[in-house]
Amino acid sequence: MAIGDATIVQRSMSARMFSTVTTVALVAVSVGLMLLLLSMKDSGRKSFERGIGNMHMLISRDSSPLVSVLNGVFYANPPANPITWQEFEGLRGSLRFPLVMIPTQQGDSYRGRPVMATVPEFFTDFEPVQGEPFEFASGEAFDAPFEVVVGSEAARAAVLSVGDTINLRHGGPRDPDAHVHDEYDYTVVGILEPTGSPHDRALFTDLTSSWTLHAHDRRLQEIGPDAVTTPDDLVDADKLITGIYGRAIGRPGSSGPPAYLPQVLVQLRRNPSFVVAEPSGEINRLFEIVGNIDKILIAMAGAVMASSAIAIMLAMYNSMEQRRRQIALLRVLGASRARIFRLVIVESALIGLIGAVLGTLVATVGGVVVAGVLEARLGLVVTPSFGWQLAGAVVGATVGLAVVAGLVPAIAGYKTSVVRNLRPLG
Amino acid sequence: MTKQAENPPALEIEGLRFRYAGANDDVIAIDGLTLAKGEQMLLTGGSGRGKSTLLHLIAGLIEPREGTVRVGGQAMHAIHGAKRDRFRGRQIGMVFQTHHLLPGFSALENVMVALTFSGVSRSTHRDLARKTLNDLGIDRVDADPGELSVGQQQRVAVARALVCGPALVLADEPTASLDPEAAAVAMDLMQNACREHGAALLCVSHDPAMASRFERRGELGALSATTVGGGVA
Numbered sequence: 199m200a201i202g203d204a205t206i207v208q209r210s211m212s213a214r215m216f217s218t219v220t221t222v223a224l225v226a227v228s229v230g231l232m233l234l235l236l237s238m239k240d241s242g243r244k245s246f247e248r249g250i251g252n253m254h255m256l257i258s259r260d261s262s263p264l265v266s267v268l269n270g271v272f273y274a275n276p277p278a279n280p281i282t283w284q285e286f287e288g289l290r291g292s293l294r295f296p297l298v299m300i301p302t303q304q305g306d307s308y309r310g311r312p313v314m315a316t317v318p319e320f321f322t323d324f325e326p327v328q329g330e331p332f333e334f335a336s337g338e339a340f341d342a343p344f345e346v347v348v349g350s351e352a353a354r355a356a357v358l359s360v361g362d363t364i365n366l367r368h369g370g371p372r373d374p375d376a377h378v379h380d381e382y383d384y385t386v387v388g389i390l391e392p393t394g395s396p397h398d399r400a401l402f403t404d405l406t407s408s409w410t411l412h413a414h415d416r417r418l419q420e421i422g423p424d425a426v427t428t429p430d431d432l433v434d435a436d437k438l439i440t441g442i443y444g445r446a447i448g449r450p451g452s453s454g455p456p457a458y459l460p461q462v463l464v465q466l467r468r469n470p471s472f473v474v475a476e477p478s479g480e481i482n483r484l485f486e487i488v489g490n491i492d493k494i495l496i497a498m499a500g501a502v503m504a505s506s507a508i509a510i511m512l513a514m515y516n517s518m519e520q521r522r523r524q525i526a527l528l529r530v531l532g533a534s535r536a537r538i539f540r541l542v543i544v545e546s547a548l549i550g551l552i553g554a555v556l557g558t559l560v561a562t563v564g565g566v567v568v569a570g571v572l573e574a575r576l577g578l579v580v581t582p583s584f585g586w587q588l589a590g591a592v593v594g595a596t597v598g599l600a601v602v603a604g605l606v607p608a609i610a611g612y613k614t615s616v617v618r619n620l621r622p623l624g
Numbered sequence: 625m626t627k628q629a630e631n632p633p634a635l636e637i638e639g640l641r642f643r644y645a646g647a648n649d650d651v652i653a654i655d656g657l658t659l660a661k662g663e664q665m666l667l668t669g670g671s672g673r674g675k676s677t678l679l680h681l682i683a684g685l686i687e688p689r690e691g692t693v694r695v696g697g698q699a700m701h702a703i704h705g706a707k708r709d710r711f712r713g714r715q716i717g718m719v720f721q722t723h724h725l726l727p728g729f730s731a732l733e734n735v736m737v738a739l740t741f742s743g744v745s746r747s748t749h750r751d752l753a754r755k756t757l758n759d760l761g762i763d764r765v766d767a768d769p770g771e772l773s774v775g776q777q778q779r780v781a782v783a784r785a786l787v788c789g790p791a792l793v794l795a796d797e798p799t800a801s802l803d804p805e806a807a808a809v810a811m812d813l814m815q816n817a818c819r820e821h822g823a824a825l826l827c828v829s830h831d832p833a834m835a836s837r838f839e840r841r842g843e844l845g846a847l848s849a850t851t852v853g854g855g856v857a
């Protein structure tokens with residue numbers, strides 16, 4: 199074995215371990231931040247797109263279509279203004295077009311997870327991801343009151359399985375006035391497979407049991423603490439929903455929305471008391487708003503990358519002062535100026551490469567951490583991931599940047615005076 | 625072909641002139657100097673008289689104003705760039721006052737680095753470096769230079785200068801940082817090693833005690849006026 203350029207570079211880096219490690223760490227953080235931002239940007243959009251699935255419209259009484267989608271699909275907050283069951287049936291009967299309409303009601307929770315009351319068709323007619331219907335990891339959909347189906351993430355977090363009994367909390371996850379209804383036991387009858395959508399962290403029960411829960415609060419006030427409420431005690435005022443998932447039925451085999459969809463929307467919007475949102479349009483609008491923030495964040499990441507390149511340049515350039523004697527000696531031993539130039543460039547590129555590879559690992563681990571925080575704090579299910587093409591491009595760009603950063607110190611090395619730097623020390 | 629062309633001297637200097645930029649006088653003015661193959665010569669002179677400069681000129685590290693330096697028959701300043709660097713690495717070994725061992729490299733690697741730029745077959749580097757170190761009494765070849773005594777570091781520096789089988793070894797005040805006893809040991813080592821490897825030795829020093837070690841001696845100032853040399857060995 200001979201001593202090659204790689205060994206010389208490696209020894210040079212080892213001899214200045216602190217400087218090398220701190221510079222590599224800075225590059226790693228920069229690359230990690232850049233990759234994380236890029237992956238979060240893409241995965242954030244994907245996450246939102248996955249949540250709306252095959253839904254064409256969402257009808258509610260929220261303050262705006264965007265709020266309607268954030269509340270009704272992404273469980274941001276329980277919708278405040280309900281729709282009565284009579285209104286729902288009136289609406290369904292008035293439409294002249296074939297439309298799947300799935301009523302939903304939110305307002306309850308279980309251990310910080312939202313509960314959506316709906317109908318069994320929610321699991322058959324609504325696909326949380328276009329072309330990917332719900333699948334059960336165990337059990338089946340509810341078909342009687344006080345049965346509950348649990349999303350994959352909620353089941354994992356609350357350690358629930360089929361057959362377990364739970365008590366729901368009347369009130370949203372962040373509602374300070376919420377209270378647990380111990381008097382109504384719910385039985386877990388199904389656990390869903392992961393869908394990669396916000397529905398994974400929700401629980402689903404039927405409308406009748408949810409209405410009964412709410413009616414019981416009313417009856418406690420009317421009758422007193424001895425009140426016992428069953429579905430038979432429900433009155434029309436108890437039968438409230440907060441949203442309607444709508445899907446226009448197209449021709450069999452057709453993947454896109456049917457041509458009559460705009461007419462349906464026009465008809466629905468004639469009633470100003472409803473907010474009729476097109477979820478995909480609202481998501482696009484949302485990303486138009488946050489797109490600028492993305493650009494700012496990516497620009498910031500770029501600035502961090504540039505600063506890490508400057509750090510490489512400074513670290514290498516400063517090391518030149520310490521290495522002039524070493525360079526002069528290598529020259530005496532037969533190394534050409536070009537070889538010295540190349541050694542410095544290779545060292546700079548190697549710092550960039552190691553930093554970039556570590557940065558990729560940082561982004562991978564950081565992505566998991568950030569996704570966990572986003573889900574815990576904002577309820578947003580984001581799965582940050584970046585393909586090898588993106589990682590390769592960022593690593594390549596980093597190495598390129600490191601090579602550019604190495605030019606100034608490499609030129610300094612190239613110009614190092616042998617005669618001046620071989621004078622005796624001291 | 626003449627005998628000299630077949631077996632050229634280790635060093636030939638003709639009409640060498642050098643002055644620093646902006647200076648009016650030449651600091652080096654040597655009309656002629658020849659060092660035969662394997663010959664050893666001490667060159668003395670006070671501080672600032674250009675002893676190190678002469679070595680740098682011979683090594684092709686700086687350009688003369690005029691004149692020729694031939695090492696092993698090759699005119700040093702007639703070749704340029706990487707070719708000259710490679711030639712220097714192969715044909716000239718240098719030993720300095722401070723040993724200038726590379727930090728972070730073991731004793732063995734310090735010697736192997738010299739072979740890296742020499743054009744010597746890569747497969748032989750490790751064995752060649754190890755043998756040279758062993759011949760000079762260094763058994764702990766994997767030791768960091770910092771773990772070695774000053775005398776051992778000197779041996780590593782000498783091994784590095786000789787490992788490529790150079791025609792000429794240039795020693796620049798090689799004992800200036802050593803006490804008299806250590807200096808004597810170091811000089812014995814270097815002179816014997818050069819003899820064993822067939823390399824000529826040009827040693828510059830201002831140490832008067834060195835004079836007795838060399839049959840051939842010169843004073844830098846005196847070289848300006850006369851042609852000095854033993855001719856072809």
